[in-house]
Amino acid sequence: MSKPDIILIGAGGHAHSCIDVIEQQGQYHIAGLVGMPQEMHEKHLGFSVIATDDDLPQLTKEYNYALVSLGQILSPDSRIRLYQQAVKLGFQLPVIIAPTAYVSRHATLGAGTIVMHGSIVNAGVRVGDNCIINNRSLLEHDSTVEDHSHISTGTILNGGVTIGKGSFVGSGTVIKEGVKIGKNCVIGMGLSVRSNQTDHSRYTGKSSS
Numbered sequence: 275m276s277k278p279d280i281i282l283i284g285a286g287g288h289a290h291s292c293i294d295v296i297e298q299q300g301q302y303h304i305a306g307l308v309g310m311p312q313e314m315h316e317k318h319l320g321f322s323v324i325a326t327d328d329d330l331p332q333l334t335k336e337y338n339y340a341l342v343s344l345g346q347i348l349s350p351d352s353r354i355r356l357y358q359q360a361v362k363l364g365f366q367l368p369v370i371i372a373p374t375a376y377v378s379r380h381a382t383l384g385a386g387t388i389v390m391h392g393s394i395v396n397a398g399v400r401v402g403d404n405c406i407i408n409n410r411s412l413l414e415h416d417s418t419v420e421d422h423s424h425i426s427t428g429t430i431l432n433g434g435v436t437i438g439k440g441s442f443v444g445s446g447t448v449i450k451e452g453v454k455i456g457k458n459c460v461i462g463m464g465l466s467v468r469s470n471q472t473d474h475s476r477y478t479g480k481s482s483s
C-alpha cells in the first residue's frame with residue numbers, strides 16, 4: 275500500500291531534521307514543503323518548496339496530513355499560528371516518533387508533536403500538541419510539556435517537571451525535578467535550572483535576566 279502524503283509547513287533548518295525523522299519513521303511520503311514566497315521551488319534534501327502559507331487552503335484539496343516544521347527559539351507565535359491554521363483548514367497533524375526514540379506506553383503525545391532521534395519520553399509524561407521534542411532529549415517520569423513548546427537537543431527534564439505552553443528550553447539544559455517553568459518562557463542553553471520560573475521569563479542563569 276502506498277504511503278499517505280504529508281506536507282511540511284516551514285522550510286528552514288528544523289525542516290531538515292523533520293525530513294530525516296519522517297524518512298526514518300517510514301509512514302509518510304513527503305509531498306513537499308510550504309515556505310515563504312522567496313523560498314518557492316528551493317530544494318531541501320531533495321524535497322521542493324511547493325507552496326506558500328497563502329496556498330494552504332488549496333493544499334487541503336490534495337493532502338490530508340501536515341506537520342509544522344518551522345523552528346522555535348524566542349517566540350512560539352509563528353508555530354502556533356501555522357498549527358491553528360492547519361487544524362482549522364482540516365489537515366490532520368499526526369504524531370511523529372523517530373524509530374530511535376523511546377516513548378513509554380504510559381506517556382501521551384498530542385497532535386502534531388515530533389519526537390526526534392534518540393529521545394526518551396518516560397512513563398507518566400504528558401506532551402501537548404505541536405511540540406518539538408528534539409534529538410537526544412530526556413523527559414523523565416511524570417513530566418509535563420504543554421502545547422507549542424520546544425525541548426531542544428540534549429535537554430534533560432527530570433521527574434515531575436512542568437514546561438508551560440509556548441516555552442523553549444535550550445540545548446543541554448538540565449531542569450531539577452519538580453520545577454515548574456511558566457508559559458512563553460525562554461530558557462537558555464547549557465544551564466541548570468533549580469527554581470520555578472514565572473510566565474514570560476527569560477532565564478540565562480543571571481539574576482538580572
Ligand SMILES: CC(C)(COP(=O)(O)OP(=O)(O)OC[C@H]1O[C@@H](n2cnc3c(N)ncnc32)[C@H](O)[C@@H]1OP(=O)(O)O)[C@@H](O)C(=O)NCCC(=O)NCCS
Nearest residue numbers: 347408426427443444445460461462463464465477478479
Ligand atoms: C537565551 C538565549 C535565547 C538568549 O539570546 P539573546 O536574547 O540573543 O541574548 P544574548 O545572547 O545577547 O545574551 C544576553 C546575556 O545573557 C547571557 N546568556 C545568554 N544565554 C546564555 C546561556 N545559555 N548561558 C549563560 N549565559 C547566557 C549572555 O552571555 C549575555 O550576557 P551579557 O549581557 O553579560 O553579555 C540564547 O543565548 C540561547 O541560549 N539560545 C538557545 C540556543 C539553543 O539551545 N539552540 C538549540 C536549538 S535546537
